[in-house]
Every structure is written in C-alpha cells, then in structure tokens.
Amino acid sequence: MDDKTQTAFRARITARLTEIDEEDARGEAGQATVELDQQAVGRLSRQDALQSQAMARATHARRDIERRRLRAALTRLDEGEFGWCEDCGEEIATARLTLDPAITRCISCARG
Structure with missing residues (x-):
C-alpha cells in the first residue's frame, strides 16, 4: 500500500474518531440517572426513561468498541502493519x- 493510500485511510479513521466523540457528547444526556420521583414522572414514563437510558448506554458501549478498533488501526498504520492480515500475513x-x-x-x- 502506497503512502497516499495510507494517508487517505489515516484521514478517514481520524474523521470517524472525531464523529464518535461528537456522538458521545450528544448522547451523554440520554445516559443520565433517571429520577425516582413518582410525583413528577408517572410509572410508564419512568419505564420509558429507563429503557431510553439502557439504549443510550448500549450505543455508547458500541461506540467505545468502534473507537478501540479504529485506534488500533491507527497504531497499525504507525507500525507499518496496516493492510496486512494478522493471521496469514497476506x-x-x-x-x-x-x-x-x-x-x-x-x-x-x-x-475460516
């Protein structure tokens, strides 16, 4: 893989990492603690809020996995291992x- 292609991949990976950070910032409110005040929020509304919170946390976990994979790809680019199979070396x-x-x-x- 030539330098131009590697540079393009590095830019793409870096841009996606920035997008993930922005998505995390927008999703923080959805992960906030759900209040137990039955006077302010009804039982069904609270259940909806808890479900939304769980979905926000799961989405955050998926973004964390993607972030780790992309950072590992940047490390492989730095080490000259990007684009080579970790199993067979092709x-x-x-x-x-x-x-x-x-x-x-x-x-x-x-x-397989």
Whole structure:
C-alpha cells in the first residue's frame, strides 16, 4: 500500500474518531440517572426513561468498541502493519479496508 493510500485511510479513521466523540457528547444526556420521583414522572414514563437510558448506554458501549478498533488501526498504520492480515500475513484487499478500515484479517481468514 502506497503512502497516499495510507494517508487517505489515516484521514478517514481520524474523521470517524472525531464523529464518535461528537456522538458521545450528544448522547451523554440520554445516559443520565433517571429520577425516582413518582410525583413528577408517572410509572410508564419512568419505564420509558429507563429503557431510553439502557439504549443510550448500549450505543455508547458500541461506540467505545468502534473507537478501540479504529485506534488500533491507527497504531497499525504507525507500525507499518496496516493492510496486512494478522493471521496469514497476506495483504488485505483495499476494497475490504475501504468498507471497514479497522479490519485485521483478509477475506480468506475471515471466512475460516
């Protein structure tokens, strides 16, 4: 993989990490503690709030996983290992990396 392609992947990964940070900032309110005040919020409204809170936390957890995978991809770029299968050592197709730059295995190894 040439330097121009690596630079493009680095920019794409960095942009996605920025998007994830922005999504986290917007999602913080949804993870706030749900108050137990039955006078202010009815039972069903509270259940809805708890469900929304659980969904917000699950979404945050998925973003954390994606963030770790993307940071690992940046590390592989820095170390010259980006684009190479961690199992067999063969080059991962650029089209596959374009779909998900955090991929660590070629299609053959991913299929098993």
